[in-house]
Structure formats: C-alpha cells, structure tokens
Amino acid sequence: MKKTALAFGILLISLLIVPVHGYPGEDYTKILVLHLNFSHDQVTEQSVEMQYGHPPNLGIESGDILGSLKTIDGKIIREFDLSDPRVQLGDAIVRNNGTNQSITGSAYYSDSADFTLVLPYYQNQMTLDLTDKNTGRLLKSVNFSQAIERFQREYPDDPGGIPVYQFMLEGSTPLYLVTGIGLSVLLLVVILMMSRKK
Amino acid sequence: MREIIRIMTAPVPDSLEKHCSSCHPRYSQQFLLVILVAVSLIMLPVSAADQNGPGGYAGIQWERMFGGSLAGQGNAVILTGEGGYIATGSVTGSDGKTNLYVVMTDGSGNQIWDYHGEKETYEGNSIIETADNGFVIAGSSGDRYGDGLLLLKLDSSGNKVWSNIFRIGQYGQANSVKQTSDGGFIVVGSVKSDDSSPTGWDGYILKTDDKGNEEWNRNFKGQKDDFGNDIDQLPDGSYIVTGSTESFGSGGKDLFLLSLDSKGDMAGFTTFAGQGNATGISVFQKSNGGVALSGTSCPSASPGSGCEATLIRTTALNETQWEKSIPLSDPGAGIAAGESFNGGYTVAGFLGPNDTRGPAGDLFVTAIDDTGNEVSTQIFALGQIVEISGIAALPEDGVVITGSAGETGSQSRTKFSIGRIWTSRGNTAKAPAQTTEQKNFDLTVLVREEHTGADIGQALVYLDGSAAGLTSDTDGSLPLSAVSRGQHSVRVTKDGYEEITRKVDVESDTSSTITLSPSKVTPIIVHGPVEDKIDVVFVPSETEYNGDTNQKIPVDTYTSCRTAFENDVNRLISSYLSLDSVTSRNIGLPADFRDRMNFYYYWDPDNFADAFDGCAGTLPAHFWENAPFTDVAVIVYPTYIGYYTGPPGEPNGCASGLGLGSHIWFKISADAGRLIYHENGHAMFGLVDTYCGDTYYVENDPDPNVWSSESACIASAKAGQWDASVCYQIRGMTSGSSSGTCVKQFWDWDPEPDIMGNGAYSGTFGNASTTRITYIFNSINGGKS
Numbered sequence: 001m002k003k004t005a006l007a008f009g010i011l012l013i014s015l016l017i018v019p020v021h022g023y024p025g026e027d028y029t030k031i032l033v034l035h036l037n038f039s040h041d042q043v044t045e046q047s048v049e050m051q052y053g054h055p056p057n058l059g060i061e062s063g064d065i066l067g068s069l070k071t072i073d074g075k076i077i078r079e080f081d082l083s084d085p086r087v088q089l090g091d092a093i094v095r096n097n098g099t100n101q102s103i104t105g106s107a108y109y110s111d112s113a114d115f116t117l118v119l120p121y122y123q124n125q126m127t128l129d130l131t132d133k134n135t136g137r138l139l140k141s142v143n144f145s146q147a148i149e150r151f152q153r154e155y156p157d158d159p160g161g162i163p164v165y166q167f168m169l170e171g172s173t174p175l176y177l178v179t180g181i182g183l184s185v186l187l188l189v190v191i192l193m194m195s196r197k198k
Numbered sequence: 199m200r201e202i203i204r205i206m207t208a209p210v211p212d213s214l215e216k217h218c219s220s221c222h223p224r225y226s227q228q229f230l231l232v233i234l235v236a237v238s239l240i241m242l243p244v245s246a247a248d249q250n251g252p253g254g255y256a257g258i259q260w261e262r263m264f265g266g267s268l269a270g271q272g273n274a275v276i277l278t279g280e281g282g283y284i285a286t287g288s289v290t291g292s293d294g295k296t297n298l299y300v301v302m303t304d305g306s307g308n309q310i311w312d313y314h315g316e317k318e319t320y321e322g323n324s325i326i327e328t329a330d331n332g333f334v335i336a337g338s339s340g341d342r343y344g345d346g347l348l349l350l351k352l353d354s355s356g357n358k359v360w361s362n363i364f365r366i367g368q369y370g371q372a373n374s375v376k377q378t379s380d381g382g383f384i385v386v387g388s389v390k391s392d393d394s395s396p397t398g399w400d401g402y403i404l405k406t407d408d409k410g411n412e413e414w415n416r417n418f419k420g421q422k423d424d425f426g427n428d429i430d431q432l433p434d435g436s437y438i439v440t441g442s443t444e445s446f447g448s449g450g451k452d453l454f455l456l457s458l459d460s461k462g463d464m465a466g467f468t469t470f471a472g473q474g475n476a477t478g479i480s481v482f483q484k485s486n487g488g489v490a491l492s493g494t495s496c497p498s499a500s501p502g503s504g505c506e507a508t509l510i511r512t513t514a515l516n517e518t519q520w521e522k523s524i525p526l527s528d529p530g531a532g533i534a535a536g537e538s539f540n541g542g543y544t545v546a547g548f549l550g551p552n553d554t555r556g557p558a559g560d561l562f563v564t565a566i567d568d569t570g571n572e573v574s575t576q577i578f579a580l581g582q583i584v585e586i587s588g589i590a591a592l593p594e595d596g597v598v599i600t601g602s603a604g605e606t607g608s609q610s611r612t613k614f615s616i617g618r619i620w621t622s623r624g625n626t627a628k629a630p631a632q633t634t635e636q637k638n639f640d641l642t643v644l645v646r647e648e649h650t651g652a653d654i655g656q657a658l659v660y661l662d663g664s665a666a667g668l669t670s671d672t673d674g675s676l677p678l679s680a681v682s683r684g685q686h687s688v689r690v691t692k693d694g695y696e697e698i699t700r701k702v703d704v705e706s707d708t709s710s711t712i713t714l715s716p717s718k719v720t721p722i723i724v725h726g727p728v729e730d731k732i733d734v735v736f737v738p739s740e741t742e743y744n745g746d747t748n749q750k751i752p753v754d755t756y757t758s759c760r761t762a763f764e765n766d767v768n769r770l771i772s773s774y775l776s777l778d779s780v781t782s783r784n785i786g787l788p789a790d791f792r793d794r795m796n797f798y799y800y801w802d803p804d805n806f807a808d809a810f811d812g813c814a815g816t817l818p819a820h821f822w823e824n825a826p827f828t829d830v831a832v833i834v835y836p837t838y839i840g841y842y843t844g845p846p847g848e849p850n851g852c853a854s855g856l857g858l859g860s861h862i863w864f865k866i867s868a869d870a871g872r873l874i875y876h877e878n879g880h881a882m883f884g885l886v887d888t889y890c891g892d893t894y895y896v897e898n899d900p901d902p903n904v905w906s907s908e909s910a911c912i913a914s915a916k917a918g919q920w921d922a923s924v925c926y927q928i929r930g931m932t933s934g935s936s937s938g939t940c941v942k943q944f945w946d947w948d949p950e951p952d953i954m955g956n957g958a959y960s961g962t963f964g965n966a967s968t969t970r971i972t973y974i975f976n977s978i979n980g981g982k983s
Contacts, residue, residue, distance in 0.1 A: 025658050025691060026665045031826050052689070052697065054728045054827040060977055061859035062884045062898050083855030083862075088813040089880050089887070089894055090849035092745075092842035093873065093959060103876070103958040104842070105849060105887060107894035108813035117860045118826040154687045154699070155663025 028159055030121040030151070031055045032144055034128070038085050039112035043130055043140035046114070050144070050151035055120040066133050069119065072126040082130070085115035257708030258578055259596075260644070261617040262307040262651055263603050265289040265299055267803040270614030272600030274324050274588040279331065281305045285600040285616050286322025286335050287587070289314065298322050298337055298348070299614060302356060307618060308651050311356035320348045324374045329381065332359060334410075336375035336385050347372040347387055347402075349410045362410040366402060367391035374428040379435060381408040386426035386439055389417070401426035401441055403462060416462045420445020428480045435460035440478030440491055447471060453478040453493045453508070455516060468516055472508060473497045486568070488513045490543065494526060507547045509566060520570035524562075525553060542567040544591035546599075549577065557685060560703055561586070563597055563619065578619055579685070579703030579710075585612065603713075641681040641702065642709040645674045645690055654714055660689035675709075688712060696824070718824045722771065722797040728827040730979045732858060732882065734774065735828045736767045736799040737817060739809035739835035742867070746840030748847045750810040755836040757806055766834055766868035767799050773874050777971075780875055780953060780961075785968040788975050800825055807865075809835040813852040815865040822861075830882050831863035832874075838867045851877040856898065857884030858974070876958040883971045885963075888948060888955035890928050890940035897944070901970040903954060904928070904944050911945040920947065920965050 031053045035046040058067075063083030068076055091105040119128065126148075130139040152158070264270070268289040275285035282304045289299040298315030300322060320337040328334055328351070337348040346365035349372070353359050364370065372387040385404040401418030403426060418424055422444035429439045439456040447454065447469030453476035457466035470476055472495030480492045489512045496505040506523040513519055526547045543566045549556050556562070556577035565573040586601035596619045602612035645657040653674030659666050661678060669676045681704050688710060689699040695714035702710045725731055738756035743749070756763040774795060778787050788794065805818035815833045822828070838850045851873050853864035864877040879885035886904040887893045897906040905911035911925035928942040948964025951957020963971065 023658050023665050023668060025693065027691070028663075033823055033826065049823075051823065051826075053823075056733065056827055056829045056858070056860050056862075057729075057978055058859055060884070060974060061855060061857035061862060062896070063856060080859070081857075082860070083857070085854070085861065087894060088852050088854050089856075090813045090852040091873065091876060091887075091893075091958060092847070092849035092851075093838075094843070095841040101959055103889055103956055104891055105889070106892040108852070110812075115861045116822040118822055119860070155660075155689070157661065158663030 028052070029054050032119045032121055032125075032128075032147060034117040034119065034142060035114065036117065036140070036142075037112060037114050038139075041139075045140065045142055048142060048144060048147045050121065050147045053118075055118050058120070064133050065139065066129075066131045067117075068129040068131065069122065069125055070127045070129060071124040073124075077122050077125060081133075082117075085113040086110045257619070257706065258710060259618040260307040260646075261603065261615060261711045261713065262303065262309075262646070263613040263615045263648055263713055264301045264309060264312060265614040266649060268614075269612060269804065270299060271321070271585075271602045271612070272588060272614050272616060273322060275590050275598050275600035275616055276325055276327065277590060277592055277598065278302070278327055282310065283307070283598055283616060283618070284325060284327070284333060285588070285614075286325045286337070287600065287614055288321035289614060295319055296321055298335070298350070300325070300333070300335060300352065300356065301614065301616070303616065307616060313352060313356045313358070322350075323372060326375055326377055328377055330354075334375055334377070334383055336372035336387070338371035338373075338387070346370050347385065347389075347404070349375065349383065349385060349406065351410060360410055362406070362412075364404060364412065366415070368393070369399075370402065372404075373426065373441075376430055378405070378431050382406050382413065383408075383410065384429055384431060384437060386429040386441070388425045388441075397421055397445075398423040400424055401439070401443075401456075403429065403437070403439065403458070405462060414462050416458070418456060425477075427478055430482050432483055436465060437462075438481050438483065438489055440481040440493065442477040443469060448474070450474040450476075451499070452476055453491070453495070453510075455481065455489065455491055455510075455512070457516065466516055468512075470508075470510060470518075470521075473504070473506070475499050476508065484511075484568075488519070489516070492543075492545065495523070507545055509543060509545055509570075511568070511570065522566055522570045522572075524564055524572075525549075525555075542573065544597060546589045546591065546597045548586070556705065557703060561599070561619070577703070577705055578708075579701060637683055638680040639683065639704050640707045641678045641686070641704055643669065643676045643678065643688055643690070644709055644711040645669045645676075645692075646711055646713045648713045648715045651713075654692060654695070657690050657692040657695075657714065660687075660691075662686050663689070690714060693717075718800055718802045719798050720801060722767065722799060724796045724798075725793045726796070728796065731794055731796040732975075732978055733796045733798065733827050733829045734832060734882075735825050735830070736763075736770065736797070736832045736834055737807045737821070737863075738763045738799075738801070739815065739833050739865070740806035741808050741810045742835045742837055742839070743810050743848050744839040745842045745847055745850075748843070750848070751839075753836055756834075757803075760801060762836075763801075763834070764799065766836070767797075770832070770834065770866070770868065770874060771797050773872075774878075777875075780872070781963045781971060782965045782968040785965050785972060787968070787972055791975050794975050794978060798825070800831075807833040809833045809865040810848050813849065814854040814863060815852070817863060829858040829862070830878070832878075832881075833863060833865040835865065835867050837869050853877050853880035856880055856886070856896070858882050872953060872959050872961070875953045875963070879954050879963070879967065879971075883967070883974045885954050885967050885970060886944075888928060888946040888952050889958075890930055890942055895928070895942055895944045898970065901966075901973040903948060903964075903966040903970055904946050906944055908945050911947055914966070915947055918965060918969065924949065 030050060033049050037044045037046055059080040061081055061083060063081045065082040066079060067082050068079045070076055086109060088108045090108050091103055093101050094104050096102050126144055128142045132139055268291055270289035272285045272287040275283055278284050284302045286300045288296045290296050296319050298320040300313040302310045304310055320339055322335045322337045324336040326334050331354040333352045335350045346363045347370045348363055350361040351359040366389045369390040372385050375383055375385045378384050383406045387402050388399045389402040390399045397419050401424045403416040405413045407413055424443045424445050425441045426439055427441040429437055431437055437458040442451050443454045444451050448471035452469040452471050455468045459465045476493055476495040478491055478493040482490055484490055491510040493508050494505060495508050505526045507526040509522040511519040524545055545564045549558055549560045549562055561578045562575055564575045567573055586599050588600045590598050599617045601615060603615035643659050645654040647654055655669050655671030655674055657669040659676045666678055667676050683704055685701055685703050687699055688702050690712050691697045694717055696717050698712060700712055740757050741750050742753050744751055775792050781787055802818050807815055807817050809815040817831060850870060851866045855862050862881050864881040866874045866877050884898050886895055886898055895904055897904060908925055912922045915922040915925060925945050925947050928944045928946055929940055947966045951961030953961045953963050954967055
C-alpha cells in the first residue's frame with residue numbers, strides 16, 4: 001500500500017512540476033517601457049509599450065519624484081522614488097597650480113529632458129502616477145490599458161495573461177504560496193487516507 | 199498540457215474501475231505505473247517532425263538579409279542561369295554614405311559572394327546576366343542622382359571587370375539595362391540638365407559596346423517630366439521602351455510604349471492614360487509575338503487607394519489586345535510582371551486596406567493567362583521583409599523579391615533582403631476559394647542566423663505568446679500543425695541572439711523564415727538572474743573630449759575596434775571587483791559583494807553612445823528596449839584630453855541620477871582612474887557629493903553620506919559608534935575646511951581624501967559612504983541576494 005501511495009504521490013507531483021518547467025529558457029516575463037518628457041514642470045507621455053523582458057531593480061533610486069504603480073481599481077501595487085531627469089551631476093578634474101588636481105562640478109539643469117522608465121508588469125497593473133514629493137502635485141498619470149491591449153492582441157495565448165513576474169499585492173498573500181500549501185495539504189490527505197485503508 | 203488534462207478526466211473503463219474499487223494491491227500499482235509511464239511519455243518534449251519540402255506548399259520559401267551589419271536596400275533581383283539569384287541595391291555605412299551592393303545566392307538564398315562598391319556612392323537599380331555568365335548593373339548616384347549614370351560589369355565570381363560613369367546634365371538615373379544582340383548594352387533612364395531646366399526630367403537611352411563604351415544616346419523629352427523605366431530589344435534589333443510621360447498623351451501622367459529602330463530613331467509611340475497617373479515599369483517581348491507592358495495607375499498624383507497594377511498586351515503592330523487591372527496598395531513599393539508558365543504572366547504587388555483578398559500589406563501573386571484571364575491569386579505575409587523595391591516573376595512558380603527587412607522588434611534599421619516565394623504551379627494553382635473550407639494548416643518555422651544564413655537549432659518558438667517548441671538542430675525548423683487560419687505572432691528566443699517577433703499570415707500550409715541577429719548585450723561576468731543582481735552594462739562612445747580646446751572629438755577607437763572596447767571594459771570591471779580596497783574596513787562590504795553584480799557590454803554596430811551629448815551623454819537608440827534590465831549603464835569614452843577649464847567645457851564624468859534603477863547611467867573615460875568610483879557612487883549607490891561646489895546636495899535616505907543638519911550627522915555618527923566630532927559642514931574647497939566662500943547647509947562625516955569629495959581621483963570611501971554602499975548591496979531584490 002505504501003508503494004501505491006508513493007506512486008500516486010509521484011504522479012501528482014510530476015503533474016504539478018511539469019507545467020512549471022516547460023521548455024528550457026521558456027520565459028514570459030513582461031515589462032512596460034515608457035518614453036516620457038519632463039519639461040517645464042510638466043511630464044508628457046511619448047510612448048508606452050509592453051514587451052517581453054526583465055526590468056531593472058526598482059525602489060533603490062533616490063529622488064524627488066514618487067512613482068506609484070496602481071491597479072485598475074486604484075490600489076497601490078508598489079511605490080518607488082525617481083530622480084528628476086532634468087538634473088544631472090557633472091564632475092570634472094581641474095589642474096591647480098600647475099600639477100595639483102582637484103575636483104569641481106556642477107549640477108546640470110535642463111528645462112526639458114526625455115527619459116525612459118522600464119517597469120515590471122504586475123497583475124492588474126493599469127497606471128503609473130508620478131508625483132512631486134515636495135509639493136504633492138501629480139505630474140502625470142500614465143495609463144497602460146492600450147499598451148496592454150495591444151500586447152494581448154499580439155500574444156493572445158500568453159499564459160493566462162497573468163503576471164509571470166511573481167509579485168504580491170501589498171498586504172495580500174502570494175498566490176503561489178496559497179496554491180502550494182493547498183496542494184501539499186491535499187496530497188497529504190490523500191496519502192493518509194490510502195494508508196488508513198490498508 | 200492539454201493532453202495531460204484529457205487523460206486525467208477521461209472516463210475510467212468498467213473493468214478497470216472494478217480493480218480500483220477493490221483496491222487490489224497488484225493491479226492498483228500496475229495501473230498507476232502504467233499511468234505514470236504514459237504521462238511521462240506525454241511529457242517528453244515532442245521531437246521535430248520531418249519538414250515539408252519547399253515545393254510541397256505555397257508560401258515563403260526563405261527570406262534572407264545581407265550586407266553584414268550595414269543598413270541596406272535591394273532594388274532589383276533576377277534568377278541566374280545557375281538557378282540562384284542575384285540582386286543589387288545599396289548599403290549604407292555608419293558614415294551615412296551609400297555604396298552600391300550586389301549579392302549572389304544559391305537557390306536556397308545562401309550567399310555565394312557579394313560586391314561592395316568601392317568609393318562610388320551609387321545604388322544599383324537594374325541587373326542582368328550577360329552571355330559570358332557575368333553580370334552588368336545599371337545604377338544611379340545616391341546623392342540626388344548628381345554623379346551620373348553608372349554601368350558596372352562583374353564577372354561570374356563578383357570581381358569587377360569594368361565600370362563607366364555617364365554624366366549627362368546635372369542629374370541622371372539609370373533604371374534598366376539589357377544586353378543587345380551585338381554583345382553591347384542598352385540602358386534606359388532619365389536625365390535633367392539642371393534645376394532650372396524648363397523641360398524637367400527627360401527620358402534617356404544609351405547604347406554601349408560590350409565594354410560599356412558609349413555608341414549613341416537619345417533623349418526622349420517634351421515640355422514636362424518624362425521618365426524611361428524599362429527597355430527590351432526585339433529580334434530585328436529594334437527596341438521597345440516604357441516609362442511615364444507628362445509631355446505627351448492625355449495631359450496627365452501617362453504610361454507610354456516607345457518603339458525605336460536599331461539606330462535609336464523613333465519608330466512608334468503610344469500612350470495609355472490609365473486613371474490619369476500611370477507609369478510603365480516593365481516591358482518585354484512575348485515569345486509568341488507582340489509585347490506585354492506592366493505598370494501602375496492611380497487616380498491621383500499621390501499614391502493611395504484606388505491604385506491598380508496594369509498589364510497591357512499588344513500585337514506586334516502595337517495594337518492593344520487587352521488590358522488587365524488588379525488593385526494595388528503601393529505603386530512605389532514594387533510590382534512585377536513577367537512571362538510565366540504556358541505563355542501567361544505573373545503579376546505581384548501589395549494588398550491595400552479593406553482589400554477583400556487579404557490583410558493590407560500582404561503580397562499578392564496573380565497568375566494571368568495569355569488572354570488576360572486571371573488563373574489564380576495567392577496571398578502571402580512577408581515575414582521580416584517590410585519593403586519591396588524589386589520583384590521578378592519566375593518562369594515556373596512564384597516570385598523572388600528584394601527590398602529591405604526590419605531587424606528585431608524595436609529596431610529601425612532595415613537591411614538588404616531577398617525573399618523567395620513559391621506559388622502553386624500553373625493552372626493547378628490554388629485559388630482562395632478552394633481553401634476557404636480548410637480552417638487549420640501546417641506552419642513551418644525556419645530559424646536562420648542573420649549573417650551566415652545558417653540554421654539555428656534549439657531556438658524556442660512561441661506561437662501567439664505560448665511556447666510551441668524548439669527548432670531542430672538538423673535544419674533549424676519547427677513544424678507546427680493545426681494552426682488556425684489567420685494572422686499569428688511568432689516569437690523566437692535563443693541565448694546569444696536578439697529576441698524577435700514576427701506576424702505570419704496563415705492562409706494555407708506555409709513556412710516562415712525568421713532570422714536572428716546576434717544579441718546586442720554580451721555577458722561578461724554573470725553571477726545570477728538579473729532580478730537578483732546589480733546589472734552593470736558598459737556602452738561604447740563614439741566621441742571623446744579635449745578639455746584644452748573645449749571640443750568634442752569623434753573617435754573610432756571603439757567603433758572600429760571592438761576588442762579595444764572590451765579591453766577597457768575589463769579594466770573598469772576590475773575597479774568594481776576591487777571595491778573593497780577603497781571602502782572603509784571599519785564597516786566592510788558583504789563578503790560576496792562581487793557575486794552581487796553582473797557585468798555586460800552593449801554593442802550595436804550602427805548605434806553608439808555619445809558621451810558628450812549633454813552632461814551624462816546619450817545612450818544608443820533603443821538601448822532600453824534591448825537592455826531593459828540594466829540597473830546602471832556606463833558610457834565609456836577613450837580619453838579626456840587635457841583638463842577641464844570651466845564652462846563651456848564639458849565635465850569628465852556625469853551621472854544621470856542618484857541610485858540604481860530605471861533610467862540611470864553615467865559617463866566615464868577609460869583612463870579616469872578612481873573617478874569611476876565617484877561617478878558610480880552617484881549612479882549605483884546614490885551617494886552625494888561632499889566637495890563644495892555648484893552641485894546637487896540632498897540627505898540621501900537611508901544611510902546618508904550627507905546630512906541636511908549637523909545634529910542629524912552627529913546622531914548617525916553616534917549610532918554607528920563613529921567619532922561624532924568629525925561632522926563638518928560642507929564648505930570651502932574641501933569638506934572640513936573652514937576657509938573659502940563656498941558654504942552649504944549640508945554636513946558630511948567621511949574624512950578627506952573622500953572619493954565623493956575632493957579625493958575623487960585618489961581617496962577612499964569613509965564609514966558613511968561604505969554604510970550606504972553596503973545597504974545598496976543588501977537591498978537588491980528586496981535583500982534576497
């Protein structure tokens with residue numbers, strides 16, 4: 001009977017594992033690439049595209065702009081800081097008194113700056129709000145719906161249209177954790193029941 | 199996976215159910231094991247099935263891109279006597295100059311040889327195979343046609359035999375060349391004496407001997423623009439010419455048929471008004487007598503809806519026998535008509551919007567018999583080819599096309615390309631109506647290497663976003679069955695290559711060739727997934743700077759030598775790997791800090807960074823689409839000549855922002871020494887300058903290296919058990935100095951020489967900076983590194 005339970009267990013685990021692995025290198029991670037312009041305190045949208053790819057790390061950059069990724073119903077998925085793209089930090093080596101070197105520099109301010117944001121794609125992600133942290137003023141709310149629709153039209157069989165990039169909404173329990181625990185409990189119950197019948 | 203679900207939910211046969219309900223140990227185990235084995239077998243990757251032969255279906259047999267890394271455009275293509283193809287057009291180098299280009303392939307599109315024009319800034323417009331198995335190309339200057347007409351002879355191996363340039367007036371273009379019965383050549387084109395010419399462009403006919411030396415020429419001109427586009431010689435030595443004329447005919451732009459005797463004197467002239475804006479594109483003599491003309495006709499001067507491809511059949515006396523019109527989307531993008539099977543014709547062109555024959559932009563190939571009746575029309579999606587400039591109807595089945603093909607999804611560069619399309623043969627061609635009943639078809643995806651055309655195996659193919667399988671190692675193919683009628687997206691990925699997605703129209707059993715370009719991102723040291731590491735990507739600059747003269751200097755140090763860039767990048771990486779030698783030992787870095795970084799470099803031979811376009815420079819076009827995972831991009835330029843002497847000079851280094859993440863990069867010279875630590879301190883670790891100057895100060899949070907109050911600095915020092923008395927206001931030339939007029943309302947703790955201060959070229963990171971550096975290393979991927 002133990003062999004039966006073991007075989008059943010192996011079968012169940014195999015079924016659960018196989019879909020996860022698939023083909024070597026199979027990857028459905030998606031990103032949103034935003035080309036924006038910050039000009040005269042106004043952020044404008046130049047293009048928003050969704051594509052396959054991996055994003056950079058978010059949430060480590062420092063700056064005066066707050067980025068808020070939100071769901072379609074306005075819930076915050078995550079927030080992160082961005083530095084003002086109109087400001088760049090220049091450093092130069094100067095020669096003093098013939099041979100001595102020292103550093104000088106200046107912040108370069110531009111009235112207008114194009115910048116690109118690469119963002120991870122999360123389930124139900126729909127907007128990015130950019131807010132001036134000093135004034136609380138909303139600089140721009142970028143809606144992703146058209147980019148997501150275009151992507152879904154091009155890749156209608158992308159698995160479930162769900163975020164392959166694993167992430168949990170703030171305050172919620174990760175879906176994969178719930179699924180994993182549930183399946184483990186189910187497997188345990190099945191094995192116990194079969195053992196008892198013996 | 200669908201198969202697995204089906205088995206799990208299938209009704210259990212009665213006999214087996216009895217065994218199971220009785221829980222007989224032996225049968226239960228056997229049943230489970232059978233299921234296990236069955237499931238395992240189903241889970242095994244499906245091996246590639248045999249590929250259909252190319253003649254077994256109608257579709258794109260192959261598409262190929264040529265010209266190496268150069269952008270390019272094919273203008274004309276023909277079938278060679280050896281059964282291969284030869285095409286001409288142009289390629290454009292990184293200097294923006296256009297050079298004539300010729301490529302010869304075998305019947306499968308594999309390159310045999312290519313020819314790059316030397317100093318000539320010409321493009322090939324027409325090509326023929328000569329009686330001695332060589333080739334002659336007629337071309338025009340790429341510079342507004344200002345350098346005359348070019349006639350070039352190559353031998354069968356692509357070696358130049360001779361070339362001649364004919365300068366007639368200020369502008370000239372050669373559009374077609376044919377070999378004449380005396381071994382010489384006849385060329386047709388257009389010339390314009392100068393910009394103020396009252397007669398505009400004039401048709402031009404040039405006769406040469408077999409060495410390309412002029413024997414005679416003729417002008418065909420009136421009061422307006424007239425263009426000669428194609429010419430052919432008849433058995434009696436006379437000539438027929440087609441093109442467009444505004445000087446004669448209906449008063450609009452008419453297609454014309456001009457007859458010349460063997461000496462070039464006019465023997466006849468007929469115009470066809472069409473819809474008011476008509477152009478003759480090709481003319482040829484029919485083997486059973488008479489002439490066939492093809493061209494386009496539009497209702498207005500601006501090509502748009504309502505345009506038609508026109509085929510005109512005349513008698514030997516130039517009397518029109520019949521005209522056939524077929525809707526056409528873009529008259530400027532290629533149409534061809536050639537004598538085909540059974541004395542009929544093949545006409546090819548693009549579908550327009552709302553065309554009932556198929557999706558807009560697809561290629562139609564229509565077979566017409568010699569009485570003007572349509573035999574069949576077949577529709578093809580063109581894969582990577584995005585523009586067609588030349589089409590040749592093949593004598594048996596299908597067409598060969600040339601033009602330009604787009605590279606990977608985000609790329610704007612287009613390359614010289616040739617495509618071979620099979621159509622169903624002769625009168626048995628499948629008409630669309632015959633296939634409407636069938637809903638699913640076989641689609642074979644063929645994956646090739648961009649430069650060599652080599653098959654690529656183990657490429658992962660996704661159909662409409664779902665993984666469909668790996669290509670075969672044998673021939674780079676992946677056969678997909680039961681693909682529904684309509685348009686599908688085919689995405690192909692493979693390590694070391696740029697990912698690509700192409701639209702494929704499936705209207706019949708077909709194949710689609712996808713070419714992969716080498717990845718623009720080359721890994722150097724990779725310790726783990728991009729999400730878990732700090733990903734640093736080095737980018738070569740095509741400029742450097744002279745601080746003594748305040749001049750930006752274009753340099754080819756990297757653009758002409760990838761190895762030089764790789765060597766400099768390796769030196770810069772060694773700085774990253776020895777970061778612990780310049781950080782505070784009191785604080786220390788994570789022991790595995792080196793393993794928390796991945797290093798790559800970016801190489802796009804057509805797009806380099808410009809380190810001196812703005813303070814931090816500009817990254818190559820499409821950098822973020824091609825390397826979206828980049829946490830910090832580093833623009834590397836070879837050297838900074840001299841010293842910075844103040845505005846308007848450009849700084850040695852510059853960072854786009856504070857702290858790694860989206861849109862963060864900095865520039866640095868390869869020989870900048872420790873300045874890379876300073877700039878990287880800004881970009882990767884979010885460290886703030888501690889020298890006093892007209893720069894940007896902020897109390898970075900958490901673990902600042904600059905504080906906005908002395909009390910905050912002291913509090914941090916006490917918390918870190920550092921000497922709290924060392925908090926100094928940023929002033930003077932260096933922090934800690936009480937002299938100088940520069941004073942900031944910010945404080946720092948790290949002693950000089952501080953890399954973020956005046957020790958940028960010789961100092962170290964103090965306790966405060968090192969604490970923040972450690973915080974960043976520990977924060978990657980939410981601290982899971």
